[in-house]
Structure formats: C-alpha cells, structure tokens
Amino acid sequence: MQDSFEKIISEIVKTSRDMWSKGWAEANAGNISLRLRPEIAQDKTTFQPRSDWVALDMKFPNLAKERFLITGTGMYLRNIEISPANNVGVIELDDSGGQYRLLWGYESGCDPTSELSSHLEAQAVRKRVTDGTDRAVIHTHSPNLTALTYALDLDTLRISKLLWEMHTECIIIFPEGVEFVPWMLPGSLELAEATAKGLEKRRVILWQFHGILATGNNLDAAFGLIDTAEKAAGIYLKAASAGPISNKLSTEQLQALARRFALKPDPSILNTRI
Numbered sequence: 457m458q459d460s461f462e463k464i465i466s467e468i469v470k471t472s473r474d475m476w477s478k479g480w481a482e483a484n485a486g487n488i489s490l491r492l493r494p495e496i497a498q499d500k501t502t503f504q505p506r507s508d509w510v511a512l513d514m515k516f517p518n519l520a521k522e523r524f525l526i527t528g529t530g531m532y533l534r535n536i537e538i539s540p541a542n543n544v545g546v547i548e549l550d551d552s553g554g555q556y557r558l559l560w561g562y563e564s565g566c567d568p569t570s571e572l573s574s575h576l577e578a579q580a581v582r583k584r585v586t587d588g589t590d591r592a593v594i595h596t597h598s599p600n601l602t603a604l605t606y607a608l609d610l611d612t613l614r615i616s617k618l619l620w621e622m623h624t625e626c627i628i629i630f631p632e633g634v635e636f637v638p639w640m641l642p643g644s645l646e647l648a649e650a651t652a653k654g655l656e657k658r659r660v661i662l663w664q665f666h667g668i669l670a671t672g673n674n675l676d677a678a679f680g681l682i683d684t685a686e687k688a689a690g691i692y693l694k695a696a697s698a699g700p701i702s703n704k705l706s707t708e709q710l711q712a713l714a715r716r717f718a719l720k721p722d723p724s725i726l727n728t729r730i
C-alpha cells in the first residue's frame with residue numbers, strides 16, 4: 457500500500473513540476489486534487505487523524521468518507537518536489553460530507569487550497585456524472601487561454617468553436633467543448649457553483665481573466681485536456697499576431713473528424729459561427 461501512495465505522490469510531483477515548467481503556475485498559483493482509490497485511501501499506517509474536524513462551506517453527501525490528496529493553500533507547485541509532505545495533504549470527509557480533517561501532510565502548517573470549495577464541488581459533480589470514474593481536478597493559470605478572455609468577447613460556444621477550429625486535436629480531445637465562466641471572485645461559492653454547473657456536461661472550464669479547471673479519471677487526463685486547449689489558444693494567438701487569420705478548420709472538416717473518430721461533438725458548438 458505504501459508503494460501505491462508513493463506512486464500517487466510521484467504523479468503529483470510530476471504534474472506540478474510540468475505545470476510550473478509550462479508557465480502555468482506562478483508563485484502560489486494552481487491547485488490539484490485527487491480522490492484516492494479505496495485500496496490506497498485505507499492505508500492505516502500512513503493515514504491517521506492529524507487535526508480536528510473542520511466545517512466545510514457546504515455539504516457534499518456523495519463525497520462522505522472520501523479521501524483526497526490536495527495541494528495546500530499558499531504553497532508553490534514548483535516546491536512540491538522538494539517536500540511533498542510540506543506542500544500537499546490528504547484529507548478525509550466525515551460521514552455527512554460536511555466536515556474534513558487532515559490525515560497526512562501539510563507539515564508546513566498550511567490548510568487545503570483556498571479553492572477547496574471549487575475542488576470538492578467539481579469532485580462531487582464528476583463522481584456523480586461519471587459513476588465514480590473521474591478522480592482528478594486541476595486548476596491552473598494557463599496564459600494563452602487566459603489571454604483570449606481579455607482579447608475576445610467569449611461565451612461557451614465561441615471559445616469551444618474557436619479552439620476546435622485552431623487545432624485538429626481539439627474536437628477529438630474535448631468533443632463536448634469548453635465551458636466559459638465569467639469573472640467571479642476566486643475561492644467564492646459563486647465560482648464553485650458556476651464551475652460545478654458547467655461540469656455536468658463538460659470537463660474543461662475557462663474562468664475569465666483567471667485560468668482554467670479540468671477534470672479527468674487521473675492527473676494525466678486532466679493535464680492533457682488543459683495542455684491541448686492551451687496549445688490551441690497559443691496557435692490562435694501566434695496566427696493572429698502574424699496577421700488576419702485566413703484559414704481555419706471548417707465545420708465540414710470538423711464533421712469529418714467526428715465521423716473518423718466516432719465522436720458526438722456538441723451540435724450547438726458545431727453550428728456556431730465566429
């Protein structure tokens with residue numbers, strides 16, 4: 457069991473290092489959560505109660521007794537590899553899903569990420585809509601996607617179609633599109649709820665003037681979604697900086713991709729003209 461938890465730690469170390477290397481995680485930006493599989497979560501040697509119960513802003517009944525590996529507030533993702541136990545922790549929710557306590561980590565004395573509400577709401581929704589398959593949530597400040605929210609008037613249909621049109625891979629990787637959420641206070645319940653609503657249908661949420669949140673069945677899957685969307689946003693910005701964009705994937709080409717890969721892209725995005 458210890459080996460399995462160590463493997464999970466090595467995965468969060470790699471993910472956080474990659475996020476930093478890509479320029480997505482300045483200072484204490486970015487946060488990661490992973491719902492632990494039962495065979496890892498029940499490791500009684502590693503996980504012991506290390507704090508009192510702390511009330512959450514809201515209850516998450518379908519996350520009752522679940523255990524999460526989650527980054528600490530104020531911690532720098534680039535420092536996780538130096539000391540995982542200082543910068544990340546494992547928390548468990550009580551049997552009502554309304555309180556949490558620390559089981560491992562946060563040895564620097566920190567608390568869970570200030571985006572804990574967004575992470576738990578995201579985890580709760582994705583656990584429900586995927587029958588428990590989705591376990592990972594990543595939020596980060598990917599610069600190309602964030603830049604688009606300043607440069608363009610966006611909504612869910614427009615950002616989704618733009619990304620599909622600017623990189624062949626996008627409709628294959630996220631045929632349901634990207635949800636756009638207008639600016640809201642970071643860490644607020646309002647932002648958590650708008651994000652959760654988007655996650656009913658989609659796995660990638662773009663927060664205006666802020667960054668992105670993505671979910672997946674593991675850290676690689678969530679990271680890959682962000683990486684793909686971020687690359688397409690970068691291609692758009694590079695192309696636009698070279699002059700007016702003359703060519704992009706047509707709706708017919710997107711439809712051909714959907715047929716080739718047996719996808720069911722959101723038709724409202726496919727029919728959007730930008």
Ligand SMILES: [Zn+2]
Pocket residue numbers: 485486595596597642666667
């Ligand atoms: Zn942020």
